[in-house]
Protein backbone atom coordinates (compact mmCIF):
# COMPACT_ATOMS: atom_id res chain seq x y z
CA UNK A 1 0.00 0.00 0.00
CA UNK A 2 1.47 3.33 -0.97
CA UNK A 3 1.96 6.25 1.38
CA UNK A 4 -0.97 8.27 0.08
CA UNK A 5 -3.38 5.42 0.54
CA UNK A 6 -1.94 4.71 3.99
CA UNK A 7 -2.39 8.34 4.93
CA UNK A 8 -5.97 8.29 3.66
CA UNK A 9 -6.80 5.26 5.78
CA UNK A 10 -5.08 6.80 8.81
CA UNK A 11 -6.98 10.05 8.43
CA UNK A 12 -10.35 8.37 7.97
CA UNK A 13 -9.73 6.27 11.09
CA UNK A 14 -8.88 9.41 13.05
CA UNK A 15 -11.91 11.25 11.74
CA UNK A 16 -14.11 8.29 12.64
CA UNK A 17 -13.09 8.85 16.27
CA UNK A 18 -13.04 12.65 16.19
CA UNK A 19 -13.43 13.38 19.87
CA UNK A 20 -10.97 10.78 20.98
CA UNK A 21 -8.42 11.92 18.40
CA UNK A 22 -8.86 15.54 19.48
CA UNK A 23 -8.42 14.74 23.15
CA UNK A 24 -5.36 12.61 22.48
CA UNK A 25 -3.90 15.37 20.35
CA UNK A 26 -4.49 17.82 23.17
CA UNK A 27 -1.76 16.23 25.28
CA UNK A 28 0.84 16.74 22.58
CA UNK A 29 -0.61 20.14 21.74
CA UNK A 30 -0.13 21.40 25.28
CA UNK A 31 3.36 19.98 25.42
CA UNK A 32 4.48 21.63 22.20
CA UNK A 33 2.73 24.85 23.12
CA UNK A 34 4.58 25.07 26.44
CA UNK A 35 7.92 24.31 24.85
CA UNK A 36 7.47 27.01 22.23
CA UNK A 37 6.11 29.53 24.71
CA UNK A 38 8.76 29.00 27.37
CA UNK A 39 11.60 28.97 24.89
CA UNK A 40 10.27 32.19 23.34
CA UNK A 41 10.17 33.83 26.76
CA UNK A 42 13.61 32.53 27.67
CA UNK A 43 15.11 33.74 24.41
CA UNK A 44 13.34 37.07 24.74
CA UNK A 45 14.72 37.52 28.22
CA UNK A 46 18.20 36.72 26.99
CA UNK A 47 18.02 39.23 24.20
CA UNK A 48 16.64 41.84 26.55
CA UNK A 49 19.30 41.31 29.19
CA UNK A 50 22.25 41.19 26.82
CA UNK A 51 20.84 44.27 25.13
CA UNK A 52 20.75 46.04 28.48
CA UNK A 53 24.35 45.10 29.16
CA UNK A 54 25.42 46.20 25.69
CA UNK A 55 23.74 49.51 26.44
CA UNK A 56 26.47 50.15 29.00
CA UNK A 57 28.99 50.59 26.23
CA UNK A 58 31.21 47.98 24.67
CA UNK A 59 34.54 49.39 25.82
CA UNK A 60 33.83 49.06 29.49
CA UNK A 61 35.78 46.93 31.95
CA UNK A 62 34.22 46.10 35.28
CA UNK A 63 36.44 45.48 38.29
CA UNK A 64 34.45 43.56 40.86
CA UNK A 65 35.35 41.92 44.16
CA UNK A 66 35.70 38.13 44.24
CA UNK A 67 37.42 35.74 41.85
CA UNK A 68 34.62 35.90 39.35
CA UNK A 69 33.46 32.34 39.93
CA UNK A 70 29.75 31.99 40.13
CA UNK A 71 28.47 30.35 43.23
CA UNK A 72 31.41 31.49 45.33
CA UNK A 73 30.59 33.22 48.61
CA UNK A 74 30.33 36.98 48.21
CA UNK A 75 33.58 38.68 48.95
CA UNK A 76 33.93 42.01 50.67
CA UNK A 77 35.51 44.53 48.42
CA UNK A 78 39.03 45.73 49.18
CA UNK A 79 39.02 48.52 46.61
CA UNK A 80 39.74 52.08 47.73
CA UNK A 81 39.99 55.44 46.02
CA UNK A 82 43.78 55.05 45.96
CA UNK A 83 43.34 52.09 43.63
CA UNK A 84 41.33 54.29 41.29
CA UNK A 85 44.03 56.97 41.38
CA UNK A 86 46.78 54.43 40.78
CA UNK A 87 44.92 52.97 37.80
CA UNK A 88 44.39 56.48 36.48
CA UNK A 89 48.14 57.03 36.54
CA UNK A 90 49.02 53.69 34.95
CA UNK A 91 46.51 53.73 32.13
CA UNK A 92 47.69 55.87 29.20
CA UNK A 93 45.41 58.53 27.76
CA UNK A 94 44.35 62.05 28.44
CA UNK A 95 40.68 61.90 29.36
CA UNK A 96 39.09 60.26 32.37
CA UNK A 97 38.90 56.53 32.01
CA UNK A 98 38.65 55.20 35.55
CA UNK A 99 35.89 55.68 38.07
CA UNK A 100 34.99 54.02 41.34
CA UNK A 101 31.64 53.63 42.93
CA UNK A 102 30.12 52.69 46.24
CA UNK A 103 26.49 51.73 46.28
CA UNK A 104 23.84 51.52 48.94
CA UNK A 105 20.11 51.66 49.37
CA UNK A 106 18.91 54.68 51.32
CA UNK A 107 15.69 56.58 51.65
CA UNK A 108 15.71 59.89 49.86
CA UNK A 109 13.28 62.64 50.78
CA UNK A 110 12.26 65.95 49.37
CA UNK A 111 9.44 67.94 50.90
CA UNK A 112 6.66 65.40 51.44
CA UNK A 113 7.94 62.68 49.12
CA UNK A 114 10.09 59.89 50.48
CA UNK A 115 11.36 56.94 48.43
CA UNK A 116 14.04 54.37 48.94
CA UNK A 117 16.38 53.97 46.02
CA UNK A 118 19.93 53.16 45.02
CA UNK A 119 22.41 55.81 46.07
CA UNK A 120 25.67 55.60 44.14
CA UNK A 121 28.71 57.39 45.37
CA UNK A 122 30.88 57.91 42.32
CA UNK A 123 34.20 59.51 41.55
CA UNK A 124 34.32 62.56 39.33
CA UNK A 125 34.91 60.79 36.02
CA UNK A 126 32.04 58.37 36.44
CA UNK A 127 29.56 59.89 34.02
CA UNK A 128 32.25 60.10 31.32
CA UNK A 129 33.33 56.51 31.92
CA UNK A 130 29.86 54.96 31.75
CA UNK A 131 28.72 57.56 29.21
CA UNK A 132 25.75 59.20 30.81
CA UNK A 133 24.69 62.75 30.07
CA UNK A 134 23.44 65.49 32.32
CA UNK A 135 20.19 66.89 30.96
CA UNK A 136 19.84 69.90 33.20
CA UNK A 137 22.19 71.61 35.65
CA UNK A 138 25.66 70.13 35.81
CA UNK A 139 27.69 67.22 37.09
CA UNK A 140 29.73 67.62 40.24
CA UNK A 141 33.33 68.65 39.89
CA UNK A 142 36.64 67.16 40.95
CA UNK A 143 36.70 69.56 43.86
CA UNK A 144 33.26 68.40 45.05
CA UNK A 145 34.60 64.87 45.22
CA UNK A 146 37.82 65.98 46.91
CA UNK A 147 36.01 67.63 49.80
CA UNK A 148 33.01 65.32 49.87
CA UNK A 149 30.58 68.09 49.13
CA UNK A 150 26.95 67.17 49.70
CA UNK A 151 25.61 67.57 46.18
CA UNK A 152 23.46 65.15 44.23
CA UNK A 153 22.60 64.24 40.63
CA UNK A 154 19.14 62.78 40.14
CA UNK A 155 18.00 60.28 37.54
CA UNK A 156 15.15 61.60 35.38
CA UNK A 157 12.61 59.30 36.99
CA UNK A 158 13.45 60.05 40.60
CA UNK A 159 13.62 63.80 39.85
CA UNK A 160 10.06 63.63 38.52
CA UNK A 161 8.97 61.68 41.54
CA UNK A 162 10.47 63.97 44.14
CA UNK A 163 9.78 67.25 42.37
CA UNK A 164 6.77 66.71 40.14
CA UNK A 165 6.41 69.59 37.72
CA UNK A 166 9.16 71.59 39.40
CA UNK A 167 12.78 72.36 38.69
CA UNK A 168 14.86 70.34 41.18
CA UNK A 169 18.10 72.24 40.53
CA UNK A 170 19.18 74.03 43.67
CA UNK A 171 16.61 72.25 45.86
CA UNK A 172 17.49 70.12 48.83
CA UNK A 173 17.02 66.38 49.32
CA UNK A 174 17.66 64.40 52.45
CA UNK A 175 19.50 61.11 51.96
CA UNK A 176 19.55 59.05 55.12
CA UNK A 177 19.69 61.95 57.53
CA UNK A 178 22.06 64.13 55.54
CA UNK A 179 20.95 66.97 53.33
CA UNK A 180 22.23 67.23 49.76
CA UNK A 181 21.79 69.98 47.22
CA UNK A 182 20.58 68.90 43.77
CA UNK A 183 23.00 70.15 41.10
CA UNK A 184 21.77 68.28 38.02
CA UNK A 185 19.29 65.91 36.46
CA UNK A 186 20.44 63.09 34.18
CA UNK A 187 19.25 62.33 30.69
CA UNK A 188 16.53 59.70 30.66
CA UNK A 189 17.81 56.22 29.63
CA UNK A 190 14.52 54.37 29.56
CA UNK A 191 13.69 51.17 31.36
CA UNK A 192 14.58 47.63 30.50
CA UNK A 193 12.62 44.61 31.60
CA UNK A 194 15.43 43.33 33.78
CA UNK A 195 17.80 44.87 36.28
CA UNK A 196 17.32 48.11 38.14
CA UNK A 197 15.59 51.10 36.60
CA UNK A 198 18.53 53.36 35.91
CA UNK A 199 16.35 56.46 35.83
CA UNK A 200 15.82 55.98 39.56
CA UNK A 201 19.54 56.28 40.35
CA UNK A 202 20.87 59.05 42.56
CA UNK A 203 24.54 59.98 42.28
CA UNK A 204 26.57 61.78 44.93
CA UNK A 205 30.34 62.31 45.28
CA UNK A 206 31.98 59.05 46.32
CA UNK A 207 33.55 60.68 49.36
CA UNK A 208 30.20 61.90 50.61
CA UNK A 209 28.71 58.46 50.07
CA UNK A 210 31.54 56.77 51.94
CA UNK A 211 30.78 58.98 54.90
CA UNK A 212 27.06 58.23 54.52
CA UNK A 213 27.65 54.47 54.42
CA UNK A 214 30.49 54.65 56.94
CA UNK A 215 33.02 52.86 54.75
CA UNK A 216 36.44 53.43 53.19
CA UNK A 217 35.83 50.95 50.43
CA UNK A 218 34.53 51.02 46.89
CA UNK A 219 32.16 48.38 45.53
CA UNK A 220 33.32 48.50 41.94
CA UNK A 221 35.76 50.20 39.63
CA UNK A 222 34.92 50.99 36.01
CA UNK A 223 37.53 51.40 33.30
CA UNK A 224 36.78 52.66 29.83
CA UNK A 225 39.14 51.52 27.09
CA UNK A 226 39.86 54.05 24.36
CA UNK A 227 38.62 51.59 21.75
CA UNK A 228 37.27 48.07 21.53
CA UNK A 229 40.65 46.96 20.22
CA UNK A 230 42.46 48.06 23.37
CA UNK A 231 40.07 46.46 25.87
CA UNK A 232 42.35 43.46 26.36
CA UNK A 233 45.48 45.62 26.74
CA UNK A 234 43.79 47.69 29.39
CA UNK A 235 42.54 44.61 31.15
CA UNK A 236 46.13 43.43 31.53
CA UNK A 237 47.25 46.76 32.90
CA UNK A 238 44.39 46.80 35.37
CA UNK A 239 45.16 43.27 36.51
CA UNK A 240 48.86 43.99 36.95
CA UNK A 241 48.20 47.12 38.97
CA UNK A 242 45.65 45.51 41.22
CA UNK A 243 47.69 42.34 41.72
CA UNK A 244 50.41 44.55 43.18
CA UNK A 245 48.03 46.29 45.51
CA UNK A 246 45.46 43.67 46.49
CA UNK A 247 45.31 40.05 47.63
CA UNK A 248 45.28 37.59 44.78
CA UNK A 249 41.86 36.33 43.72
CA UNK A 250 40.16 39.14 45.62
CA UNK A 251 39.06 40.88 42.46
CA UNK A 252 38.16 40.13 38.88
CA UNK A 253 38.20 42.22 35.74
CA UNK A 254 35.32 41.54 33.41
CA UNK A 255 34.73 42.96 29.98
CA UNK A 256 31.26 43.56 28.69
CA UNK A 257 31.63 40.47 26.52
CA UNK A 258 32.51 38.40 29.59
CA UNK A 259 29.37 39.53 31.35
CA UNK A 260 27.18 39.03 28.31
CA UNK A 261 28.73 35.61 27.91
CA UNK A 262 28.11 34.59 31.49
CA UNK A 263 24.65 36.09 31.75
CA UNK A 264 23.77 34.76 28.31
CA UNK A 265 24.92 31.29 29.33
CA UNK A 266 22.85 31.41 32.48
CA UNK A 267 19.76 32.46 30.57
CA UNK A 268 20.44 29.86 27.91
CA UNK A 269 20.58 27.18 30.59
CA UNK A 270 17.42 28.60 32.11
CA UNK A 271 15.73 28.43 28.70
CA UNK A 272 16.81 24.84 28.23
CA UNK A 273 15.59 23.90 31.69
CA UNK A 274 12.23 25.49 30.93
CA UNK A 275 12.12 23.66 27.61
CA UNK A 276 12.98 20.39 29.33
CA UNK A 277 10.23 20.85 31.89
CA UNK A 278 7.78 21.62 29.12
CA UNK A 279 9.19 18.62 27.29
CA UNK A 280 7.97 16.39 30.09
CA UNK A 281 4.39 17.33 29.29
CA UNK A 282 5.15 16.42 25.68
CA UNK A 283 6.30 13.04 26.91
CA UNK A 284 3.11 12.60 28.89
CA UNK A 285 1.20 13.48 25.73
CA UNK A 286 3.18 10.80 23.93
CA UNK A 287 2.23 8.19 26.49
CA UNK A 288 -1.41 9.20 25.95
CA UNK A 289 -1.01 8.65 22.21
CA UNK A 290 0.52 5.25 22.84
CA UNK A 291 -2.35 4.34 25.09
CA UNK A 292 -5.05 5.40 22.64
CA UNK A 293 -3.30 3.66 19.78
CA UNK A 294 -3.31 0.43 21.78
CA UNK A 295 -7.03 0.85 22.35
CA UNK A 296 -7.48 1.53 18.66
CA UNK A 297 -5.53 -1.60 17.69
CA UNK A 298 -7.59 -3.74 19.99
CA UNK A 299 -10.84 -2.22 18.72
CA UNK A 300 -9.82 -2.81 15.14
CA UNK A 301 -8.46 -6.32 15.54
CA UNK A 302 -11.01 -7.72 13.12
CA UNK A 303 -10.26 -5.03 10.58
CA UNK A 304 -6.57 -5.87 10.84
CA UNK A 305 -7.32 -9.58 10.37
CA UNK A 306 -9.47 -8.80 7.37
CA UNK A 307 -6.85 -6.57 5.78
CA UNK A 308 -4.29 -9.32 6.19
CA UNK A 309 -6.64 -11.84 4.62
CA UNK A 310 -7.09 -9.47 1.69
CA UNK A 311 -3.36 -9.11 1.13
CA UNK A 312 -1.94 -6.61 3.62
CA UNK A 313 1.61 -7.36 4.66
CA UNK A 314 2.72 -7.00 8.27
CA UNK A 315 4.58 -3.85 7.23
CA UNK A 316 1.43 -2.38 5.62
CA UNK A 317 -0.42 -2.70 8.92
CA UNK A 318 2.49 -1.48 11.04
CA UNK A 319 3.00 1.53 8.80
CA UNK A 320 -0.68 2.39 8.88
CA UNK A 321 -0.79 2.56 12.67
CA UNK A 322 2.55 4.33 12.90
CA UNK A 323 1.38 6.95 10.46
CA UNK A 324 -1.84 7.31 12.38
CA UNK A 325 0.11 8.02 15.58
CA UNK A 326 2.36 10.46 13.74
CA UNK A 327 -0.57 12.30 12.20
CA UNK A 328 -2.09 12.62 15.67
CA UNK A 329 1.05 14.03 17.26
CA UNK A 330 2.05 16.03 14.20
CA UNK A 331 -1.33 17.72 14.22
CA UNK A 332 -0.99 18.39 17.93
CA UNK A 333 2.47 19.77 17.24
CA UNK A 334 1.28 22.13 14.51
CA UNK A 335 -1.65 23.48 16.49
CA UNK A 336 0.47 23.62 19.67
CA UNK A 337 3.09 25.57 17.75
CA UNK A 338 0.56 28.11 16.55
CA UNK A 339 -0.89 28.42 20.07
CA UNK A 340 2.60 28.76 21.56
CA UNK A 341 3.55 31.53 19.15
CA UNK A 342 0.24 33.27 19.76
CA UNK A 343 0.67 33.11 23.52
CA UNK A 344 4.25 34.34 23.30
CA UNK A 345 3.08 37.36 21.30
CA UNK A 346 0.36 37.91 23.86
CA UNK A 347 2.87 37.81 26.71
CA UNK A 348 5.01 40.30 24.80
CA UNK A 349 2.04 42.63 24.63
CA UNK A 350 1.56 42.74 28.37
CA UNK A 351 5.04 42.09 29.77
CA UNK A 352 8.20 43.90 28.67
CA UNK A 353 9.63 40.63 27.36
CA UNK A 354 9.95 40.44 23.60
CA UNK A 355 8.58 37.14 22.29
CA UNK A 356 11.36 35.56 20.37
CA UNK A 357 10.11 32.53 18.48
CA UNK A 358 13.26 30.98 17.14
CA UNK A 359 13.37 28.77 14.09
CA UNK A 360 15.10 26.07 16.07
CA UNK A 361 12.31 25.87 18.60
CA UNK A 362 9.71 25.68 15.82
CA UNK A 363 11.53 22.92 13.97
CA UNK A 364 12.29 21.16 17.22
CA UNK A 365 8.66 21.30 18.31
CA UNK A 366 7.40 19.88 15.01
CA UNK A 367 10.19 17.34 14.74
CA UNK A 368 9.80 16.23 18.31
CA UNK A 369 6.02 15.92 18.10
CA UNK A 370 6.18 13.77 14.98
CA UNK A 371 9.04 11.87 16.62
CA UNK A 372 6.92 11.34 19.71
CA UNK A 373 4.27 9.78 17.47
CA UNK A 374 6.90 7.56 15.91
CA UNK A 375 8.36 6.43 19.22
CA UNK A 376 5.10 6.00 21.06
CA UNK A 377 3.37 4.54 18.01
CA UNK A 378 5.90 1.76 17.55
CA UNK A 379 4.57 -0.48 20.29
CA UNK A 380 0.90 -0.38 19.21
CA UNK A 381 1.83 -0.55 15.53
CA UNK A 382 4.01 -3.59 15.99
CA UNK A 383 1.31 -5.24 18.01
CA UNK A 384 -1.14 -4.58 15.18
CA UNK A 385 1.25 -5.90 12.54
CA UNK A 386 1.92 -9.10 14.43
CA UNK A 387 -1.73 -10.03 14.90
CA UNK A 388 -2.53 -13.48 13.60
CA UNK A 389 -5.17 -13.08 10.88
CA UNK A 390 -7.14 -16.18 11.84
CA UNK A 391 -7.27 -15.17 15.48
CA UNK A 392 -8.07 -11.57 14.56
CA UNK A 393 -10.97 -12.55 12.31
CA UNK A 394 -12.49 -14.73 15.03
CA UNK A 395 -12.64 -11.79 17.42
CA UNK A 396 -16.05 -10.22 17.83
CA UNK B 397 2.79 -35.62 -8.91
CA UNK B 398 1.31 -32.22 -9.48
CA UNK B 399 0.25 -31.59 -13.03
CA UNK B 400 -0.45 -28.18 -14.56
CA UNK B 401 -4.09 -28.58 -13.73
CA UNK B 402 -3.37 -28.73 -10.02
CA UNK B 403 -3.84 -25.39 -8.35
CA UNK B 404 -3.47 -26.36 -4.76
CA UNK B 405 -2.40 -29.43 -2.97
CA UNK B 406 -2.59 -30.46 0.68
CA UNK B 407 -0.13 -33.19 1.66
CA UNK B 408 -0.66 -34.97 4.96
CA UNK B 409 -1.56 -31.71 6.65
CA UNK B 410 -1.95 -31.55 10.42
CA UNK B 411 -2.80 -28.59 12.56
CA UNK B 412 -2.65 -28.74 16.34
CA UNK B 413 -3.77 -25.79 18.42
CA UNK B 414 -2.05 -25.24 21.70
CA UNK B 415 -4.17 -24.09 24.57
CA UNK B 416 -1.97 -23.05 27.42
CA UNK B 417 1.10 -25.14 28.23
CA UNK B 418 -0.06 -28.73 28.09
CA UNK B 419 -3.41 -28.83 26.33
CA UNK B 420 -3.19 -29.56 22.65
CA UNK B 421 -6.14 -29.68 20.29
CA UNK B 422 -5.44 -31.72 17.14
CA UNK B 423 -7.87 -30.02 14.75
CA UNK B 424 -6.47 -31.70 11.63
CA UNK B 425 -4.70 -35.03 11.83
CA UNK B 426 -3.34 -35.70 8.38
CA UNK B 427 -5.33 -34.47 5.41
CA UNK B 428 -4.37 -34.80 1.77
CA UNK B 429 -6.24 -33.71 -1.36
CA UNK B 430 -5.97 -31.51 -4.44
CA UNK B 431 -7.87 -28.64 -5.89
CA UNK B 432 -7.61 -28.31 -9.65
CA UNK B 433 -8.08 -25.15 -11.65
CA UNK B 434 -11.73 -24.32 -11.97
CA UNK B 435 -12.65 -27.04 -9.49
CA UNK B 436 -15.77 -26.87 -7.34
CA UNK B 437 -15.10 -28.48 -3.98
CA UNK B 438 -17.48 -28.82 -1.05
CA UNK B 439 -16.19 -29.51 2.45
CA UNK B 440 -18.75 -31.03 4.79
CA UNK B 441 -18.63 -32.38 8.30
CA UNK B 442 -20.06 -31.77 11.72
CA UNK B 443 -19.21 -28.74 13.76
CA UNK B 444 -15.69 -28.93 15.20
CA UNK B 445 -14.52 -31.45 12.64
CA UNK B 446 -11.79 -29.10 11.37
CA UNK B 447 -13.39 -27.55 8.28
CA UNK B 448 -12.52 -23.92 9.06
CA UNK B 449 -9.06 -24.92 10.14
CA UNK B 450 -8.53 -26.59 6.79
CA UNK B 451 -9.91 -23.63 4.85
CA UNK B 452 -7.63 -21.21 6.69
CA UNK B 453 -4.66 -23.38 5.77
CA UNK B 454 -5.75 -23.52 2.13
CA UNK B 455 -6.10 -19.73 2.21
CA UNK B 456 -2.56 -19.25 3.55
CA UNK B 457 -3.98 -17.47 6.58
CA UNK B 458 -2.41 -20.10 8.76
CA UNK B 459 0.48 -22.55 8.49
CA UNK B 460 0.18 -26.29 9.13
CA UNK B 461 1.82 -27.92 12.13
CA UNK B 462 3.16 -30.56 9.77
CA UNK B 463 2.65 -31.55 6.18
CA UNK B 464 2.55 -29.20 3.22
CA UNK B 465 0.12 -26.88 1.54
CA UNK B 466 1.42 -26.26 -1.96
CA UNK B 467 0.40 -23.56 -4.39
CA UNK B 468 1.72 -24.25 -7.87
CA UNK B 469 4.07 -26.72 -6.24
CA UNK B 470 5.42 -24.22 -3.73
CA UNK B 471 5.07 -24.98 0.00
CA UNK B 472 3.30 -22.21 1.88
CA UNK B 473 5.51 -22.79 4.90
CA UNK B 474 8.59 -21.65 2.99
CA UNK B 475 6.99 -18.33 2.04
CA UNK B 476 7.85 -15.05 3.69
CA UNK B 477 5.23 -12.75 5.19
CA UNK B 478 5.30 -10.59 2.07
CA UNK B 479 4.96 -13.62 -0.23
CA UNK B 480 2.01 -14.94 1.78
CA UNK B 481 0.36 -11.52 1.60
CA UNK B 482 0.85 -11.44 -2.14
CA UNK B 483 -0.52 -14.98 -2.51
CA UNK B 484 -3.64 -14.03 -0.56
CA UNK B 485 -4.02 -10.85 -2.51
CA UNK B 486 -3.49 -12.25 -6.02
CA UNK B 487 -4.69 -15.83 -5.93
CA UNK B 488 -7.32 -16.11 -3.24
CA UNK B 489 -10.69 -14.57 -2.50
CA UNK B 490 -12.32 -15.14 0.87
CA UNK B 491 -16.03 -15.19 1.68
CA UNK B 492 -16.81 -15.46 5.38
CA UNK B 493 -19.91 -16.60 7.21
CA UNK B 494 -20.07 -13.25 9.03
CA UNK B 495 -19.41 -11.19 5.86
CA UNK B 496 -16.51 -9.27 7.46
CA UNK B 497 -17.30 -5.92 5.87
CA UNK B 498 -15.83 -2.77 7.40
CA UNK B 499 -18.81 -0.87 8.82
CA UNK B 500 -17.23 2.57 8.25
CA UNK B 501 -16.86 2.02 4.53
CA UNK B 502 -19.42 2.13 1.72
CA UNK B 503 -20.02 -0.92 -0.46
CA UNK B 504 -17.61 0.35 -3.12
CA UNK B 505 -14.89 1.13 -0.61
CA UNK B 506 -15.26 -2.30 0.94
CA UNK B 507 -14.81 -3.87 -2.48
CA UNK B 508 -11.84 -1.61 -3.22
CA UNK B 509 -10.08 -2.84 -0.07
CA UNK B 510 -8.03 -5.73 -1.53
CA UNK B 511 -7.01 -3.53 -4.48
CA UNK B 512 -5.20 -1.02 -2.28
CA UNK B 513 -2.63 -3.68 -1.51
CA UNK B 514 -1.49 -3.79 -5.12
CA UNK B 515 -0.30 -1.11 -7.52
CA UNK B 516 -2.85 0.91 -9.44
CA UNK B 517 -4.65 4.23 -9.43
CA UNK B 518 -7.69 5.19 -7.41
CA UNK B 519 -9.92 5.68 -10.42
CA UNK B 520 -9.12 2.30 -11.84
CA UNK B 521 -9.72 0.63 -8.48
CA UNK B 522 -13.09 2.25 -8.13
CA UNK B 523 -14.10 1.25 -11.64
CA UNK B 524 -13.17 -2.34 -10.99
CA UNK B 525 -15.09 -2.30 -7.71
CA UNK B 526 -18.16 -0.93 -9.44
CA UNK B 527 -17.88 -3.61 -12.12
CA UNK B 528 -17.65 -6.29 -9.42
CA UNK B 529 -20.66 -4.89 -7.58
CA UNK B 530 -22.57 -4.78 -10.85
CA UNK B 531 -21.73 -8.44 -11.42
CA UNK B 532 -23.37 -9.31 -8.08
CA UNK B 533 -26.40 -7.11 -8.87
CA UNK B 534 -25.65 -4.26 -6.46
CA UNK B 535 -24.96 -1.48 -8.96
CA UNK B 536 -27.62 0.64 -7.25
CA UNK B 537 -26.17 0.19 -3.74
CA UNK B 538 -22.65 1.47 -4.33
CA UNK B 539 -22.56 4.09 -1.61
CA UNK B 540 -24.56 2.21 1.00
CA UNK B 541 -22.89 1.37 4.28
CA UNK B 542 -23.11 -2.29 5.37
CA UNK B 543 -25.69 -1.40 8.03
CA UNK B 544 -27.92 -0.04 5.26
CA UNK B 545 -27.88 -3.37 3.44
CA UNK B 546 -29.70 -6.64 4.09
CA UNK B 547 -27.73 -9.75 5.04
CA UNK B 548 -27.96 -11.13 1.53
CA UNK B 549 -26.79 -7.83 0.08
CA UNK B 550 -23.89 -7.69 2.52
CA UNK B 551 -22.77 -11.15 1.49
CA UNK B 552 -23.02 -10.06 -2.16
CA UNK B 553 -20.68 -7.16 -1.38
CA UNK B 554 -18.31 -9.67 0.22
CA UNK B 555 -18.50 -11.85 -2.90
CA UNK B 556 -17.76 -8.82 -5.07
CA UNK B 557 -14.77 -8.11 -2.83
CA UNK B 558 -13.56 -11.70 -3.23
CA UNK B 559 -13.86 -11.57 -7.00
CA UNK B 560 -12.63 -8.05 -7.73
CA UNK B 561 -9.02 -9.23 -7.64
CA UNK B 562 -9.79 -11.97 -10.20
CA UNK B 563 -8.40 -14.73 -8.00
CA UNK B 564 -7.89 -18.30 -9.16
CA UNK B 565 -9.57 -19.60 -6.02
CA UNK B 566 -12.49 -18.49 -3.88
CA UNK B 567 -12.69 -19.93 -0.38
CA UNK B 568 -16.07 -19.64 1.29
CA UNK B 569 -16.62 -20.67 4.92
CA UNK B 570 -20.34 -21.35 5.39
CA UNK B 571 -21.28 -18.35 3.24
CA UNK B 572 -24.98 -18.97 3.78
CA UNK B 573 -24.69 -19.71 7.50
CA UNK B 574 -26.00 -16.31 8.56
CA UNK B 575 -28.74 -16.09 5.91
CA UNK B 576 -32.26 -17.44 5.64
CA UNK B 577 -32.79 -20.34 3.26
CA UNK B 578 -34.06 -18.33 0.30
CA UNK B 579 -31.41 -15.63 0.51
CA UNK B 580 -28.81 -18.31 1.12
CA UNK B 581 -29.86 -20.11 -2.04
CA UNK B 582 -29.63 -16.88 -4.03
CA UNK B 583 -26.15 -16.14 -2.69
CA UNK B 584 -25.01 -19.69 -3.36
CA UNK B 585 -26.41 -19.59 -6.88
CA UNK B 586 -24.54 -16.33 -7.46
CA UNK B 587 -21.25 -17.83 -6.21
CA UNK B 588 -21.68 -20.91 -8.36
CA UNK B 589 -22.58 -18.87 -11.44
CA UNK B 590 -19.54 -16.63 -11.04
CA UNK B 591 -17.41 -19.74 -10.51
CA UNK B 592 -18.55 -21.37 -13.71
CA UNK B 593 -18.58 -18.16 -15.76
CA UNK B 594 -15.09 -17.13 -14.74
CA UNK B 595 -13.49 -20.51 -14.22
CA UNK B 596 -12.50 -19.57 -10.70
CA UNK B 597 -12.01 -22.57 -8.46
CA UNK B 598 -14.49 -22.59 -5.57
CA UNK B 599 -14.04 -24.33 -2.24
CA UNK B 600 -17.07 -24.00 -0.03
CA UNK B 601 -17.76 -25.24 3.46
CA UNK B 602 -21.41 -26.12 3.89
CA UNK B 603 -23.87 -28.06 5.97
CA UNK B 604 -26.41 -28.31 3.17
CA UNK B 605 -26.55 -31.51 1.20
CA UNK B 606 -27.99 -29.71 -1.85
CA UNK B 607 -25.05 -27.36 -2.05
CA UNK B 608 -22.56 -30.16 -1.52
CA UNK B 609 -24.37 -32.17 -4.16
CA UNK B 610 -23.73 -29.55 -6.85
CA UNK B 611 -19.95 -29.63 -6.20
CA UNK B 612 -17.79 -31.70 -8.47
CA UNK B 613 -15.83 -32.95 -5.55
CA UNK B 614 -16.97 -33.36 -1.93
CA UNK B 615 -14.76 -33.90 1.07
CA UNK B 616 -16.18 -35.03 4.36
CA UNK B 617 -14.23 -34.37 7.54
CA UNK B 618 -14.64 -36.03 10.90
CA UNK B 619 -12.39 -35.34 13.89
CA UNK B 620 -9.70 -33.86 11.69
CA UNK B 621 -9.58 -36.67 9.18
CA UNK B 622 -11.10 -37.10 5.72
CA UNK B 623 -13.68 -39.84 5.93
CA UNK B 624 -15.19 -39.41 2.50
CA UNK B 625 -13.81 -38.03 -0.75
CA UNK B 626 -15.83 -38.49 -3.89
CA UNK B 627 -13.84 -38.15 -7.05
CA UNK B 628 -10.64 -36.31 -7.90
CA UNK B 629 -8.12 -35.67 -5.16
CA UNK B 630 -4.98 -37.36 -3.96
Ligand SMILES: Nc1ncnc2c1ncn2[C@@H]1O[C@H](COP(=O)(O)OP(=O)(O)O)[C@@H](O)[C@H]1O
Pocket residue numbers: 413414415421422423441442443444445446447448449450
Ligand atom coordinates in the same frame (compact mmCIF):
# COMPACT_ATOMS: atom_id res chain seq x y z
N1 LIG C 1 -7.73 -20.96 17.52
C1 LIG C 1 -8.06 -22.10 18.09
N2 LIG C 1 -7.52 -22.45 19.25
C2 LIG C 1 -7.84 -23.62 19.83
N3 LIG C 1 -8.66 -24.53 19.29
C3 LIG C 1 -9.22 -24.23 18.12
C4 LIG C 1 -8.95 -23.01 17.45
N4 LIG C 1 -9.65 -22.98 16.30
C5 LIG C 1 -10.33 -24.17 16.26
N5 LIG C 1 -10.08 -24.91 17.34
C6 LIG C 1 -10.61 -26.25 17.63
O1 LIG C 1 -10.25 -27.07 16.53
C7 LIG C 1 -11.33 -27.90 16.21
C8 LIG C 1 -11.75 -27.64 14.76
O2 LIG C 1 -12.29 -26.37 14.66
P1 LIG C 1 -12.86 -25.76 13.30
O3 LIG C 1 -11.83 -25.96 12.26
O4 LIG C 1 -13.28 -24.37 13.55
O5 LIG C 1 -14.10 -26.68 13.02
P2 LIG C 1 -15.35 -26.48 12.07
O6 LIG C 1 -15.10 -25.30 11.22
O7 LIG C 1 -15.43 -27.74 11.32
O8 LIG C 1 -16.53 -26.31 12.97
C9 LIG C 1 -12.43 -27.61 17.20
O9 LIG C 1 -12.33 -28.57 18.24
C10 LIG C 1 -12.08 -26.24 17.70
O10 LIG C 1 -12.52 -26.09 19.03
Ligand SMILES: [Mg+2]
Pocket residue numbers: 447448449569
Ligand atom coordinates in the same frame (compact mmCIF):
# COMPACT_ATOMS: atom_id res chain seq x y z
MG1 LIG D 1 -16.16 -23.46 11.04
